[in-house]
Amino acid sequence: MKLGLRFGSLTAIVSTVSLAAVAQADCPDYTTYSQSPQGNASTGPLGLPYMRPDPACRTFNSTIVEKVISDMTTRLKDPDVARLFENTFPNTLDTTVKYYDQSKNLAFIITGDITAQWLRDTGNQFAHYRSLLSLDKDLATLVKAVINNEARYVTQYPYCGAFQPPPESGLAPTHNDWADGVVVNPPVNNQTVFECKYEIDSLCGFIKLSVSYYQATKDTSMMNNNWLYAIDQIFRVINEQSQPSFDANFNYVSYYNWTGTPGASYSPAVDNSGNGEPKGYTGMVGTHHRPSDDLSVFAFLTPANAMLSVELQNLATILDDAKLAPNVSAQAKQWSKTIEEAIWKYTVVDNIFAYETNGLGSRYVMDDANVPSLLSLPYLGFLNRTQPAFVATKKMLMSRQNPYYAKGANFSGIGGPHVDAWNPWPMSQISNVFSTDNDAEILNSLYTIVNNTDGLGLIHESVSIYDESDYTRPWFAWANSYFAEMLLDLAQRKPHLIFKDNKPYTPGM
Numbered sequence: 001m002k003l004g005l006r007f008g009s010l011t012a013i014v015s016t017v018s019l020a021a022v023a024q025a026d027c028p029d030y031t032t033y034s035q036s037p038q039g040n041a042s043t044g045p046l047g048l049p050y051m052r053p054d055p056a057c058r059t060f061n062s063t064i065v066e067k068v069i070s071d072m073t074t075r076l077k078d079p080d081v082a083r084l085f086e087n088t089f090p091n092t093l094d095t096t097v098k099y100y101d102q103s104k105n106l107a108f109i110i111t112g113d114i115t116a117q118w119l120r121d122t123g124n125q126f127a128h129y130r131s132l133l134s135l136d137k138d139l140a141t142l143v144k145a146v147i148n149n150e151a152r153y154v155t156q157y158p159y160c161g162a163f164q165p166p167p168e169s170g171l172a173p174t175h176n177d178w179a180d181g182v183v184v185n186p187p188v189n190n191q192t193v194f195e196c197k198y199e200i201d202s203l204c205g206f207i208k209l210s211v212s213y214y215q216a217t218k219d220t221s222m223m224n225n226n227w228l229y230a231i232d233q234i235f236r237v238i239n240e241q242s243q244p245s246f247d248a249n250f251n252y253v254s255y256y257n258w259t260g261t262p263g264a265s266y267s268p269a270v271d272n273s274g275n276g277e278p279k280g281y282t283g284m285v286g287t288h289h290r291p292s293d294d295l296s297v298f299a300f301l302t303p304a305n306a307m308l309s310v311e312l313q314n315l316a317t318i319l320d321d322a323k324l325a326p327n328v329s330a331q332a333k334q335w336s337k338t339i340e341e342a343i344w345k346y347t348v349v350d351n352i353f354a355y356e357t358n359g360l361g362s363r364y365v366m367d368d369a370n371v372p373s374l375l376s377l378p379y380l381g382f383l384n385r386t387q388p389a390f391v392a393t394k395k396m397l398m399s400r401q402n403p404y405y406a407k408g409a410n411f412s413g414i415g416g417p418h419v420d421a422w423n424p425w426p427m428s429q430i431s432n433v434f435s436t437d438n439d440a441e442i443l444n445s446l447y448t449i450v451n452n453t454d455g456l457g458l459i460h461e462s463v464s465i466y467d468e469s470d471y472t473r474p475w476f477a478w479a480n481s482y483f484a485e486m487l488l489d490l491a492q493r494k495p496h497l498i499f500k501d502n503k504p505y506t507p508g509m
């Protein structure tokens with residue numbers, strides 16, 4: 001098993017886990033815990049172990065979450081799938097609430113085996129609890145505290161995606177070897193910022209979480225000045241990063257640049273003084289790194305712009321509903337439309353979406369596993385599964401024409417350069433389930449994941465097509481949440497495929 005490809009020395013990071021404010025001192029480190037089978041085995045052919053931490057070690061308790069686990073596990077027909085749901089659905093609350101102070105309205109949520117809070121991961125780590133927020137006030141209050149902490153990060157550092165604990169927590173910042181020797185502009189303070197890679201979908205993650213909280217609770221107190229200022233900063237980034245690299249007089253325009261320092265840094269230098277490849281104007285918003293935290297090849301990442309278009313429309317909807325900030329809502333609607341039109345105009349050729357374009361005629365046809373990906377366009381809400389351009393694109397993505405599609409004896413899917421071309425990600429198979437109505441295809445993707453957890457009963461980042469036991473990231477909370485979200489979707493959409501009977505299930509109904 002490979003660990004920490006994203007950040008070289010994971011051991012340095014793991015050593016700070018003992019400072020946990022929430023977890024008890026004698027609780028095992030979940031990075032180690034998740035690497036071997038723990039509780040007793042499920043009764044299915046795979047015999048998957050029970051992997052939830054001891055109740056005393058869980059970082060947040062929710063009765064509604066326990067209720068959903070028992071509702072689902074009694075209905076699911078395959079005991080191995082039921083065990084996976086039981087392990088994955090509560091994983092965010094069981095293991096990643098590193099700090100929470102309700103009176104201060106602050107919470108710090110770690111990604112799993114790396115002690116930092118990613119805006120993207122957090123938005124997704126809570127996505128599968130969306131329908132529970134109106135049923136469990138304490139859970140909603142936790143999410144509100146997460147949003148408030150993030151509003152503070154975004155206000156200060158709208159270009160960054162991963163952060164350190166708030167000072168109120170008393171938790172020490174984690175050292176990130178991969179940020180050593182990195183020169184980033186605008187400059188950042190490493191007591192607040194874990195890593196400052198600019199990825200537009202990080203900001204979408206913050207909006208997505210805010211929208212889900214507001215829609216469930218109608219609580220306008222979430223939209224405090226801190227939050228409104230963060231939203232303003234998002235529009236600053238959108239305005240800056242939609243501009244072309246050269247202005248009309250060939251002055252080079254740069255609001256953000258990031259580059260490694262030879263000899264001092266694991267992170268490589270980046271062309272054009274840390275700016276990457278030049279871009280033209282399209283109406284889309286450029287991004288510097290991908291959702292995998294790898295450097296973009298071309299700046300206009302189609303799926304991230306699709307997510308931005310959707311989330312800006314959602315932002316306008318909640319602002320209008322709350323009768324707040326009409327100027328922000330108007331801008332959000334305008335940008336949502338501009339971006340959507342630019343996606344159709346500049347990224348689709350012969351019914352195929354490019355993954356990245358540069359606004360100057362170049363396009364990169366591929367997909368990368370992380371969400372937002374092209375395969376996840378229906379999940380993101382940008383289009384529906386039957387849209388002809390999506391159907392054609394999906395067919396290409398799940399074939400050799402996508403350079404990052406790979407297939408072995410047991411495992412297959414889409415990966416990316418983050419790990420290796422031969423290490424697809426289970427997350428891509430989850431996106432595939434969200435992207436199809438075909439029962440056989442759904443079951444094939446589901447079991448491609450279920451069969452390949454290396455007997456550990458948790459969802460990993462990537463799995464080698466040559467060897468199931470060669471996987472990355474034993475404790476990856478977002479992947480666990482995404483898997484559980486998929487099963488809840490199937491519970492409504494395709495109950496006969498997974499349940500003992502054909503009755504749809506929706507939590508709270």
Ligand SMILES: *[C@@H]1O[C@H](CO)[C@@H](O)[C@H](O)[C@H]1NC(C)=O
Pocket residue numbers: 039040050
């Ligand atoms: C299996 O694990 C569950 C959950 O920890 C426990 O309730 C049950 O008693 C265990 N069964 C056996 C046979 O050990």
Ligand SMILES: *[C@@H]1O[C@H](CO)[C@@H](O)[C@H](O)[C@H]1NC(C)=O
Pocket residue numbers: 022055056057058059060061
């Ligand atoms: C969760 O409940 C258990 C008892 O079942 C308790 O020991 C633990 O401290 C609780 N965790 C939190 C964060 O309150």
Ligand SMILES: *[C@@H]1O[C@H](CO)[C@@H](O)[C@H](O)[C@H]1NC(C)=O
Pocket residue numbers: 173174175176190191
């Ligand atoms: C912050 O940067 C300073 C100077 O480069 C370095 O000595 C320190 O270890 C860094 N702290 C963290 C938490 O990364």
Ligand SMILES: *[C@@H]1O[C@H](CO)[C@@H](O)[C@H](O)[C@H]1NC(C)=O
Pocket residue numbers: 185186187254255256257272273275
């Ligand atoms: C890097 O970005 C800063 C703004 O954060 C800008 O002032 C500077 O000119 C840029 N440098 C280059 C070489 O692009």
Ligand SMILES: *[C@@H]1O[C@H](CO)[C@@H](O)[C@H](O)[C@H]1NC(C)=O
Pocket residue numbers: 231232235325327328331
């Ligand atoms: C909206 O208006 C407020 C009050 O005039 C202003 O502070 C804010 O910057 C505006 N926001 C945007 C995105 O235009």
Ligand SMILES: *[C@@H]1O[C@H](CO)[C@@H](O)[C@H](O)[C@H]1NC(C)=O
Pocket residue numbers: 384385386387388
């Ligand atoms: C899906 O999108 C296509 C193309 O926009 C449209 O024709 C179709 O009606 C949509 N189907 C559904 C179920 O919304």
Ligand SMILES: *[C@@H]1O[C@H](CO)[C@@H](O)[C@H](O)[C@H]1NC(C)=O
Pocket residue numbers: 045410443444445447448451
């Ligand atoms: C999963 O494993 C079972 C048992 O080995 C096998 O029958 C099934 O074909 C596998 N499914 C997939 C999609 O690999």
Ligand SMILES: *[C@@H]1O[C@H](CO)[C@@H](O)[C@H](O)[C@H]1NC(C)=O
Pocket residue numbers: 408409410465466467468469
């Ligand atoms: C495929 O699964 C079988 C049965 O679990 C196992 O023996 C074999 O090693 C696996 N092959 C790969 C390439 O992972």
